[in-house]
Amino acid sequence: MNNDEKIEWEKCQKCGFLQHSSHIRCLNCKHEKFDRVKATGNAKLLNYTILKAPPAEFRDKPHYTLGILEFENGIKVLGQIDSNDQVKIGIEMRPVYRKISNNLDGKEVYDYAFEPI
Ligand SMILES: [Zn+2]
Numbered sequence: 001m002n003n004d005e006k007i008e009w010e011k012c013q014k015c016g017f018l019q020h021s022s023h024i025r026c027l028n029c030k031h032e033k034f035d036r037v038k039a040t041g042n043a044k045l046l047n048y049t050i051l052k053a054p055p056a057e058f059r060d061k062p063h064y065t066l067g068i069l070e071f072e073n074g075i076k077v078l079g080q081i082d083s084n085d086q087v088k089i090g091i092e093m094r095p096v097y098r099k100i101s102n103n104l105d106g107k108e109v110y111d112y113a114f115e116p117i
Contacts, residue, residue, distance in 0.1 A: 005097050007112065009075045010034035018074050039077070042092050042117060043069035048081055057101040057109070069093060069114055080113040092117045 010021045013035060017028035025032050048067035051058075058064055065081035080100060081087055093114040100111045 005110075005112070007039035007071075007075060007077055007095075008036050009039075011037045037073065037075065039071040039073065039075040039095075041072035042094050043071045043077070043114060045069055045081070045087070045089055045091050045093055045114070046076070047089060048087055057103055060101070067093075067114060077112070079111070082113050082115040086116045 008021065009018055010023075011018050011034060012026040012029060012031050013033040014031035015026060015029045017026050018037065019027050021034075021036075026034075046068045048065055050063055050065050052063045054061065054064055065083075065087055066078060067081045067087070068076060068078055070076045079095075081093070082096070094117050095112045096115055097110065097112055100109050100113065103109050
């Protein structure tokens with residue numbers, strides 16, 4: 001993964017539960033102290049959908065694929081999938097930091113997308 005842009009979740013210091021950093025308390029035990037955990041390795045595709053009427057920012061393509069993926073250490077993300085042909089639930093994919101779209105002001109937006117290994 002790119003060292004400048006990390007995907008991070010939080011791990012509860014009391015019970016070890018792993019969750020998105022938007023939560024104030026542990027969803028499992030209500031504890032309020034966490035360690036930051038980085039996504040590591042590749043990710044497994046858990047599910048996906050193909051958007052055939054993309055939002056305005058993504059209309060440079062006729063359609064695109066969004067997937068839910070789980071990294072080797074349990075962190076889950078929603079991300080663009082770069083190949084429509086090889087997409088299948090359960091395949092291993094690698095994160096690639098790249099331009100995702102141009103926003104409505106014309107600025108380039110970067111984030112992780114995923115490609116088959
Ligand atoms: Zn906890």
